Every structure is written in C-alpha cells, then in structure tokens.
Amino acid sequence: MSEVAEHYTYWVTIFLMVAGIYILIARGNLMKKLIGLATLQTSVYLLYVAPGKLIGGTAPIIAEGFKVYSNPLPHVLILTAIVVGVATLALGLAIVVRIREAYGSIEEDEILERDRAEDERRAL
Amino acid sequence: MKHDIILRVIAKLTMPFMVLFAVYVQFHGDFGPGGGFQAGVIAAAAVVFYALIFGLETGQRLAPEWVVEKMLAAGVLLYAGVGFAGMLLGGNYLDYFVLAHDPVHGQHRGIFWVEAGVGLTVAGVMLKIFYMFAGRGRVDEEDR
C-alpha cells in the first residue's frame, strides 16, 4: 500500500495528461483541442515539479535558518515552459481565428468536408 | 463596462498598484520569488485589466501600439547586447564575471540587465497579442 502512497503524485499527473490527450484527439472543435493541449501542458508542469520537492524543505531561496531546500532545477525549466506554452497557445488561437474567417466554422469535420468538396470541384 | 461605477473606481484604484507590484517583482527577483517572466506578465495583465474596463482606445492611449512594438524587440536586443558586452570585455558570449570590477558584482549586474530584457519582451508580447485579438473583433464589427 505504501507503493500507492509513494507514487500518488505521478498517477494524478498521468490522469490529467490522459484527460488532455483525450480532449485533443477525440473532440473535433478546434478551440476545444487547443484547450486540451493547454491542460496537457499544465499536467507536464506538475510532472516535473513534483519530484523536486523534499518534505520538510522550503522554497529554493537562501535565507537564514533553513537547511533543506527543494530542488531548483525543475523550477527553472518549468518557468520557461509556461511562458513558451502561452506563446504557443496565442499562436494557435490566431490560426484558429483565421481558419474561422476563411472557412466559416471551426469544427474539424466541416472543414475537411469543405476541403474535399473543393478538391472534387477542382478535379472536374 | 465603463458605465459600471464600481468597476471604474476599483480599476482606477488598483491598476497603479498592479504596475507597481510588477516593477517590484522585477527588481526584487534576486531576493524573493520573481524575476523577469512574472513581472512582464503582471504588467501586461495590469494594462489588459485597464483596457477591458475602460475600452480598448483608452488602454491604447496608456500603452500606445508603437511603444509596445518597440518594447518587444528591445528586450531581445538587450539580452543579446549583454552577451556581446561580455564578449567585448574579454570573456566568452554571455559571460557576466567580466562586466564589473569583481566577478560577483559582475554576475549581479549581468543578471539585472538580462532579467530586465526578459521582462520587457514578455510584457510587450502579451500586450501586443491582446491588442491584436481585441482590435480584430472591432474590425469585424465595423464590417457588419
């Protein structure tokens, strides 16, 4: 049973990751796909920061009276990852806005349908 | 939203504090949690908050488009410039310890300028993206 308690954080992270992946591949709406991608990214932040924590430690800022510090290395990587994640999200949203203006809808099925109809029309 | 008196008062009261907090987080990032990224996002969030309540034009008078665009590029150039300064003064690219009379002070100075560059760029990009998204809706409305 202690195995479960030890690995609990990983399993929560994996559940969040699986939910993000499911939204990404199962839903056809482009906006929802982007939100699924964002939740997938957030679960990865948890995946990286959780193993760095030491119970009884404190934040990695050197101060008087504290001996044990949590690992600062994951924090550094995740800081960069968060900002890059929002940059990617913004770029994806810009593309979705343009798709909406070009095709009139953001449902994946309808967009593919219009492309197929366009190709058939051009083949004739 | 500008007709709601509560929102107007609260926005006018808290927005300067948000900008002040952003500047505090930027420069106090050496001694407490914080640094360039957080400060940039908080500053952008402050201006976005103001623009959401008072309208996009008022927000753009506060932080004009061309200022934001120059901020974007200036941050990256500042960061790269610190690297080149390290090279000119004798070390390799992005070496901080040659920047001042003693290595520890050099590190401190290098970190200061580098974080300033990061904060500028992040604030500029977040704000610019918000302007682009918000301004586009306006154009669509005029079309209809």
Added chain:
Amino acid sequence: MVATIVGMVLQRNLFAVVVLFGIYSLLMATVLLALDAPDVAMTEAAVGAGVSTVLLLSALYLTGSEEAKPLHRPVLPLVLSVAVGGVLAYGTWDLPPFSDPQAPIQVHVAPRYLAEAMAQTGVPNIVTAVLASYRGFDTLGEVVVVFTAGAGVIALLRRRKEKQKGKR
C-alpha cells in the same frame, strides 16, 4: 482539479470550458505553491489564470461559442488515451518515491547549485541565479521564442487592419 478536468471534457458550451480552464489553472498554481515552487506558482497563476484565459475569451468572441455534438461515439480515442495512461502508470512503478533525498534528481547537479550559487553570483534566489546565469543560453532561446510567437501573431492577424485602412 480532477473534477474540473472531467467537467471540461464533458461540457460543450465553450464559454464554460474556458472558465473551467481558468479555475483549473488557479488550482494548479496552488498545488505548485504547496510543492515549494513560489516562482512557478506565480507565473502559472498570472499566465494561466490571467493572460491565457483572456486570450481564450477574446478568441472565443471572434469564433463560435458552442461545440457541435460528435457524430460517432469516440470509443477508439478513449481506449487509446486510457491505454497510453496505463502504459505510463506502469512505467512510473519504478520511479523513485515522492520526496526521496536519494533520488537521482537530487544528487546530480542541484546540490552544487544550492551550495555555490550564493558565493558565485551573490543572488539569494537560486531559481533566478540558475535561470539567468548558469542556464543563461536557455533563457536567451526562450526570449527569442516568445518574440517569434509575437511576431507570428502579428503576421497572422495584421493584414485585415491594413485592408481596412486601404478601403478608407
């Protein structure tokens, strides 16, 4: 957090999904704070619950706000996702338990940073010291990436405004 995720999966009104995403980001920031990461928590709260949600809402205003009902039951993606999750969970069985001081992550490079950063850089905040000094090149790349994303958004969304100016 689990509840908000399940709500996000099942909800079809996109406005509700975006609000749930904001709540989820805020909860994630609190969890990160509990894991001794104040810098990361501050960034995640400001970015995820602030800027990200505002951007999603403005994009939602420019596109529709309701998701269409799926045509076929998505059984294969569900099975696939759960299978991936199962494989990952199987893989984590061997990973070091939570908060183990002997885990490889704690003994490799981090003690050197913790011990020497104050002496070498004079900056008490280790995360800033590592970010700006020890791993300065990574941060340079990250700033360039953010700049590129901004430039990309400008390139994608700018032309319409110029056409409008041309019409007048």
